[in-house]
Amino acid sequence: MGLLDGKNALVTGGSRGIGLAIALEFAAEGAEVAIADYASDEDNAEAVEKLKAAGSAGAFALKGDVSDPGFAKEAAARVKEAFGGCDILMNNAGVTADGLILRMKPEDFDRVIRINLNGAFYMTKEFSALMVKQRSGRIINMSSVSGVNGNPGQANYSSSKAGLIGLTKSAAKELGSRGITVNAIAPGFIDTPMTRKLSEKQIESSLERVPLGRMGEPEDIARLAAFLASDKASYITAQVICVDGGIVM
Ligand code: NAP
DSSP states (O other): OOTTTTOEEEEETTTSHHHHHHHHHHHHTTOEEEEEESSOHHHHHHHHHHHHHHTOTTOEEEEOOTTOHHHHHHHHHHHHHHHSSOSEEEEOOOOOOOBOGGGOOHHHHHHHHIIIIIHHHHHHHHHHHHHHHHTOEEEEEEOOHHHHHOOTTBHHHHHHHHHHHHHHHHHHHHHGGGTEEEEEEEEOSBOSHHHHTSOHHHHHHHHTTOTTOSOBOHHHHHHHHHHHHSGGGTTOOSOEEEESTTOOO
């Protein structure tokens, strides 16, 4: 018996990193899983093979940009066609374009907000329409400790992640009466392609802020996502849960 037997899910940014770990955990817990990602056809195909091996026989990938409202509409239609509805929306896709405010280009501010925040809004709009009809659903937004605490060099990213917390709480209030829960996960410093771009020095100084003294693994996030997506979490909504080795306290 899996936590998510009989459920289905869409995971954005599901071809690698935290998104892939979540998609695999959902599949291993019994869900049918689709991913929506900007990645290459080869990367998406490789992720789908892994999902099938993990237990999601009907896994498939949608290639597109979450910051395009038309893509969100198409994704909801394709998931409905394939799975008959949608039980779980995991808004995980995200990017960084770090720099101090004095040097940050307006286009780098806009792009990060558009993908990380607008993208989650477009997806929530389309997928919550399916969930409202079903009178059940789970929406999980991937925030960050950077959105909770702020972070120098990440004005764009932390603004987008703080915005996701507002989106989470408003959506939880709007959708609660329809049996839909909406929560946010705020990871700390997790070992993925996103953090592998950082220099040794940046990694060392980030680790100084972590009481547990090490980076987290994508699976640390995936286990919480699967719990929040399950029936066991049916009375948890509007929460921001940090999985960060103790950074936020
Ligand atoms: P990652 O390895 O860079 O993966 C991000 C995924 O999102 C990639 O598959 C990427 O596709 C996809 N993506 C990016 N822009 C997209 C778009 N416009 N439309 C569709 N897909 C898009 O990052 P990660 O570390 O796994 O991060 C996953 C989430 O966790 C992000 O929201 C991130 O902000 C958040 N987070 C990460 C950490 C951390 O320490 N790693 C900490 C806090 C929060 P491509 O392959 O095409 O780039």
